[in-house]
Amino acid sequence: MESLKGKGKGSRGALELLKEWTNWSLKKAKVATHYGFIPLIIVIGMNSDPKPHLFQLLSPV
Structure with missing residues (x-):
């Protein structure tokens, strides 16, 4: 059986994408x-x- 998680660059989870977008x-x-x-x-x-x-x-006084 294949696992539900893919392999490679496209396998990033939604949570990781959300964190990346939030940091940006x-x-x-x-x-x-x-x-x-x-x-x-x-x-x-x-x-x-x-x-x-x-x-x-702009003057401090």
Whole structure:
């Protein structure tokens, strides 16, 4: 009798594919968060009331 599990590259289980896809997506999300956080804060600050200038947002005072 043949076993239900195949052999070779195509025999990866659904759980392993899910883990691989999850790791890939988390790496992409980490990069997007890393490079998008400060611009997001600037955009939110520019759209707030009262409207500050860009220099006022970036200055530490």
